[in-house]
Amino acid sequence: MPTKLTTAVRRGLGLASVLAVIAGLSGTPVSAQVTAYKQAVAEAAAGVDAVGEYYRSVNYAALWTGEGAEFRARRAALIDALENVEVHGLPAGRYDVAGLMRQMREAHTTRDIGMVEVALSKAFLRYARDVQSGMLTPIEIDPGLVRKVEYRDGATLLRGLAEGEPRAVFRALPPTSMEYRMLVKERLKLQQTVANGSWGPRVPGGKMEPGDSGAGVVALRNRLIAMGYLERSPSRDYDPAMQRAVMEFQQAHGLETDGVAGDGTIEEINVSPEERLKSVLVAMERERWTNMDRGERHILVNLADFTAKIIDHGEVTFRTRSVIGMNRPDRRSPEFSDTMEHMIVNPSWHVPRSIITKEYLPQLQRNPNSNRHLIITDRYGRQVDRANTDFTQFSARNFPFSMRQAPSNSNALGLVKFMFPNKYNIYLHDTPAKNLFARETRAYSHGCIRLADPFDFAYALLAKQEADPKGYFQRVLKTGRETKIDLVTPLPVHLIYRTALISPKGRAEFRRDVYGRDAKIWEALNRAGVELSAVRG
Structure with missing residues (x-):
């Protein structure tokens, strides 16, 4: 192909300029070249419904290969996003930026340009779906991952790009939650920790408590310093400062906060930054699965954290301990979202x-x-x-x-249950087995979620519709009769599972993978190309 055309393409000239060059060289009218271009776009888009739908709706007009600054801005925004996918824990190899750049450089004919046009749209939609809704399909990984992910329509995404400022469109694709933004920062922090040689030697086993001293205490001190829980100190003693640091670590990892470094605490302290990085990458993928409007007021149950919360405008306004399903195939609590409609007092x-x-x-x-x-x-x-x-x-x-x-104090559901009707027959409820809430790991139910403070939970829900929520609830309770109380404003309920989460103070916290689900998700991410060694800052 003549150098004149190659130069036109490589300089990033738009469709009109390139077609004009082709027309001048071949003697073919520009209108015929445009027709050939549209035919090439239609052919390349065949088999991808969203892409074909978009191009048909705009009569095959160019989105990427047109003339002018707006087209150059879209191309630049796309290439920049694809070259930085690892910020989001996505594998660079999945998008083949080098291949796209090569295809653009080697576009010598009208057909080539049409193929480039569609290739860019396909790359955009793949990236958009991955960063917006996740790379993986939950149910394909574990039968308990029954969550329905909200996928955005591809043709709508392409129209939004055509109508919007490119950089702003790309910035709006990933989850905008504070949780996701902080997970992105924690990924970078852990990657740097791994690159700098981890948190130092493992702490030897054996219980350590206030008053102890020796090599084990020194190893514990050094590990806590490296992890940011303790200020630098030459002390070889398990002093009050170390006790406070251990308690802070325990609280951040869902452990009993007794300030004693027992076997469970030491086991968690010895978890490597590489393993924590896996948890963060999995949490980022999970956050993309729930990239939706969760409701200004909603209920959030984190199975891995054994908690149930009420969230109002992003703030936790109520929190209670929970018991979740046993770690058995037929008992594990599933993950999904639904809407709480009512509660039943004195339930059968x-x-x-x-x-x-x-x-x-x-x-x-x-x-x-x-x-x-x-x-x-x-x-x-x-x-x-x-x-x-x-x-x-x-x-x-x-x-x-x-x-x-029948309803009674010894009823398996206790004295109240909270209903969000679903095909999994999962709900939140009271329980007569109060002793289980004192345990560190609380996976004992048949699948439903037991609450440590169900009455207070009921009061919090009713506070939006009753002047005296406690008095109203107690009057109904004292009748002893099974009674349904509708929520005037139904509440979204989200059952999630996060082993890496961000505290209200912005610090990363971690929980045990009690069901082994995050391990499965990591394996799937790894098979899809995510590698710890490939993650760059």
Whole structure:
């Protein structure tokens, strides 16, 4: 191809200039070249619905390869974003910037330019989806990741780019939450820690507490200093300053804050910055999955943190401990978002069929009078006479009865449950088993979320619709009758799972991966090209 055309392309001239050069060289009218360009765009866009839809809607007008500053600005913004994807923990190799640049340099014909046009749009949409909604599809990673990710329409994204200022459009793509911005900073901080040689030697095992001294205490002191929990000191003693530092570390890692460095605390202190970096990268991906309007007022349940919170305008206005599902395939609490519509005071517990057949049926077969606190009813709601029923004739498949526990202080759901109707049969509720809330790791339920302070939670919810929320709730409670209380304004509920999170003071905190889900997500990210050694600041 003549040097004149190659020069036109390499100088970044727009579509009109390049087509004019082609027309001058070939004798073909510019109008014919434009038609050929549109045909090339249509062909390249075939098979990608969003891209094809966009170009048809604008009669195949150029978005990237047109003439003028606006087109150059879009190209520059795209290339700049793709060259810096690692800021967001995304793998550079996924977007092949070098290949795109080569394709642009080697565009010598009308068809080539049309192909470049669509290649840039495809690269933009891939980047936009990854940075806005995540690289991975949750349910493909773990059956408990049932979250529905909100994906933006690709044609709408392209139209938004056509109409907006390019840099502003690209800045608006990633999550704009403070949580995400702080995770991005923590990623850089941990990457630099890894590059600088970690946090030093591991701390030897064995319990250490105030009053101790020796080599183990020195190793603990040095590790806490390196991690930023303790000021530099020559002390070899487990003094009050170290005790405060240990308590601060424990609080930041969801541990019992007793100021004693026991086995659990030492285990967490010895977690490497590389592992913490993995947690942060996973948390960034998870934050992209929930890149949506969560509601000015909403309920946030962090399964890995064993907490339930009410968030008002970004501020935590209520917080309580929670118990989540056991770490068993059929008991783990799922992750999803829904809307809380009502609460039920003095609830009956309608035993889920899975619990009936797996737990209670075998007991009834051994002893028909077992679990007398449960009422067994037939399909018509009539109570079954246990003495005259042969439970051994039934299996999990054909068991024909229902089981229910009447309202009481000993009811499995306690005295109140909070409903956001969903196909997973998950809700928040009270429990008579209060002792579990004192434990550090609280995964004991069949899947629903138990609350340590359910009455206070109810008062907080009702405060928006009752002048005396506590008095109103207590009056309903004292009737002893099962009563439904609708929330005048339903609340979004988000069940999430974050092992890396940012405290209100802006400090990174970490939790154990109790279900092993984050390990699976990291493996998937790694397979997709994310590598710790490749992460750059």
